[in-house]
Every structure is written in structure tokens, then in C-alpha cells.
Amino acid sequence: MLTLECPYCGVQADETELSPGGEAHLKRFGPGSDIDDFEGYLFMRENPKGVHFERWRHAYGCGKWFLAARDTATLEVFGTYPAQTTEPPQALREAISAKRPGWRWRDFA
Amino acid sequence: MPEATSALNGREASAGAITLRDAGLVGMITLRGNLASAKLKAAVKKAVGQAVPEVRRMAGGLEGGAGWMSPDELLLVTAHDKAAETVAALSAALKAEHHMAVNVSDARAVITLRGGHAAEVLAKLAPADLDPDLFPVGELRRTRLGQVAAAFWKSDEDTFHVICFRSVADYVFDLLEASAKAGPVGVF
Numbered sequence: 001m002l003t004l005e006c007p008y009c010g011v012q013a014d015e016t017e018l019s020p021g022g023e024a025h026l027k028r029f030g031p032g033s034d035i036d037d038f039e040g041y042l043f044m045r046e047n048p049k050g051v052h053f054e055r056w057r058h059a060y061g062c063g064k065w066f067l068a069a070r071d072t073a074t075l076e077v078f079g080t081y082p083a084q085t086t087e088p089p090q091a092l093r094e095a096i097s098a099k100r101p102g103w104r105w106r107d108f109a
Numbered sequence: 110m111p112e113a114t115s116a117l118n119g120r121e122a123s124a125g126a127i128t129l130r131d132a133g134l135v136g137m138i139t140l141r142g143n144l145a146s147a148k149l150k151a152a153v154k155k156a157v158g159q160a161v162p163e164v165r166r167m168a169g170g171l172e173g174g175a176g177w178m179s180p181d182e183l184l185l186v187t188a189h190d191k192a193a194e195t196v197a198a199l200s201a202a203l204k205a206e207h208h209m210a211v212n213v214s215d216a217r218a219v220i221t222l223r224g225g226h227a228a229e230v231l232a233k234l235a236p237a238d239l240d241p242d243l244f245p246v247g248e249l250r251r252t253r254l255g256q257v258a259a260a261f262w263k264s265d266e267d268t269f270h271v272i273c274f275r276s277v278a279d280y281v282f283d284l285l286e287a288s289a290k291a292g293p294v295g296v297f
Contacts, residue, residue: 012238
């Protein structure tokens with residue numbers, strides 16, 4: 001069972017209270033953009049064994065989107081943070097580095 | 110106009126130390142906007158006589174209350190026949206601000222759950238930690254009960270008020286009744 005802390009309510013939300021929203025930190029490439037960028041935005045997803053960043057929505061609670069960092073292999077949750085950001089907060093990255101030295105996810109490390 | 114009727118129409122049930130009761134017609138208003146705004150704070154105070162609550166808190170109760178629903182949403186509780194005019198007053202007071210005030214009284218049902226192990230009746234149905242130390246009086250939680258969305262707040266040590274959508278009121282009442290009938294667990 002996955003339990004994530006909603007950064008808005010501060011509630012320890014059970015997986016059944018949340019709805020998943022796929023990968024976090026996607027940059028949108030819309031009409032008029034390069035075809036490869038568009039393809040990447042639309043289809044290319046990370047599928048790591050290890051550190052991963054995801055979007056989640058506190059669907060049965062406050063209804064807000066937030067982002068979470070977790071390990072796909074062990075289900076260990078490193079932390080959650082509000083969705084109004086384009087990159088993981090530094091403190092969280094350091095916390096992940098302490099537990100998974102040398103981790104890398106897209107452009108973040 | 111037909112007379113307003115609550116979804117559960119005064120339904121009651123009791124099992125052991127637990128009593129369940131339809132709270133009847135309750136005025137409920139969804140207010141969305143900037144909760145930090147002075148204008149909104151003043152409007153809420155005027156509408157229900159309560160300050161804008163802290164995160165996850167319910168200020169006041171059925172006779173006039175304000176509950177924290179999300180970072181930009183409050184649930185205002187008032188008398189059922191006052192809801193429409195309260196919405197009009199809120200809309201007038203917040204005219205210059207980006208906001209939304211809607212009367213949702215008839216879209217929802219409120220159930221009063223009372224009894225020594227009321228927290229356990231809910232804890233069996235919701236993925237929420239209802240330990241009295243973590244869920245004190247005045248705490249409000251939006252979560253699910255069984256298969257549907259619901260919210261509840263703790264009005265005193267052994268009383269909870271449960272809010273759900275009107276269309277699932279019977280389901281939620283049956284669910285609470287079944288949970289109450291199964292008896293206490295003895296965890297809290």
C-alpha cells in the first residue's frame with residue numbers, strides 16, 4: 001500500500017484516496033513545435049527501476065495535484081511537494097541522494 | 110414550490126451505544142476564493158459568524174460553521190432557509206474579487222453519528238487515522254466512506270457529522286449502520 005502526504009492538507013493519504021496522474025515535470029510542446037519535441041512530450045516516458053517522479057491528485061480530499069518522489073522497486077516514498085514547480089526542491093534531491101547515491105532521473109540528479 | 114426535504118427524510122437508527130440520525134435540512138455553501146483575503150475573511154465572518162478556519166479545521170457547527178475543504182475552498186454551514194440570502198450577501202461582498210459562492214444545500218446530506226465508539230464506526234470505513242490524539246475535536250476530514258466521497262467533522266468527543274452527496278445518502282447511512290451494528294473494535 002502506498003501512502004503519500006498531501007502537501008496541501010498535510011494528510012497521510014492512502015492510495016485509494018488518490019488518483020495517479022503519470023509522470024511529473026513534463027514540459028509541454030504544443031502546435032508549431034518541433035516534431036521530435038512533440039513526440040517526446042506526447043509519448044516518451046521514463047520507466048525507471050528506482051527513483052521516479054510522479055503526479056498525484058488528492059481526489060477524495062482537497063482535490064489538488066501534487067508531485068511525489070518514490071522508488072518504483074521498493075515503494076519507498078522520498079517526499080511530496082506542491083505541483084507549482086518545474087523541478088524537485090533541493091532539500092528533497094539531497095534526501096534522495098543520501099539514500100540513493102548517484103541517482104539520475106531525466107535532467108535531475 | 111414543493112417543500113424542501115432532506116435526502117434521508119428524518120431517518121434514524123441505533124445500534125448499541127451508537128445513534129445515527131439524519132441531520133435534516135442544513136444550509137451548505139461552497140465558497141472558493143483567496144482564503145487569505147481580508148474581504149473574504151470579513152464576508153465569512155458576517156455570513157456564518159466564524160473566522161476562516163485553519164487547515165483541516167471546522168469552525169463552529171451546524172448552527173453556523175466554516176470548514177476548510179482545500180487551500181482555496183470553504184464549506185459554510187448555515188440554516189437551510191438562510192442559504193440563498195447568504196450566497197447573495199457573499200457574492201455582493203466579494204464582487205470585486207475572483208470567487209465563487211454556490212448554494213449546495215440540496216445536493217448533499219448530513220448525518221449525525223453519536224456514541225462512545227463513533228470514531229471506530231467511521232474508522233472501519235475510511236482510510237483516515239481517527240486516533241483521538243491525531244483527530245481532535247473540530248477536525249474536518251474529506252475522504253471516502255466505503256466507495257463514495259464523504260467528509261466528516263468531529264463536533265465533540267463522541268459526535269461526528271458526516272456529509273455526503275444526496276444521491277448516495279442511503280448508501281452512506283446503510284454503511285454507517287452496518288458498521289455500528291458490527292460493534293466496537295476497542296482500538297481507540
